[in-house]
Amino acid sequence: MSKNATKSNPQVNQIFDDLDKYRHFCSMYGYCFNEAELYNSKSYVYRQFQKFISGKAVKDQWEIDRAKFKEEEINRVF
Secondary structure, eight states: OOHHHHSOOHHHHHHHHHHHHHHHHHHHHTOOOOGGGTTOTTOHHHHHHHHHHTTOOOOOHHHHHHHHHHHHHHHHHO
16 A cells, blocks of 8 residues: 555545535525535535635525425315
């Protein structure tokens, strides 16, 4: 084994740390998690994640879905 194989690569560790943070964000705010979208600035979910990281307001999909579900229930009754 080479010397480099026994040491962990800090860039690889950073990617996995970012991936864990992204996964946690997606589950916390109700977004579909797709690891391929990490670092993809064209992705809506990743842009929301960037807003979250910078401390800005983020759309909570759980709340949006809850409101849609309640609206559908009301429409079923009538």
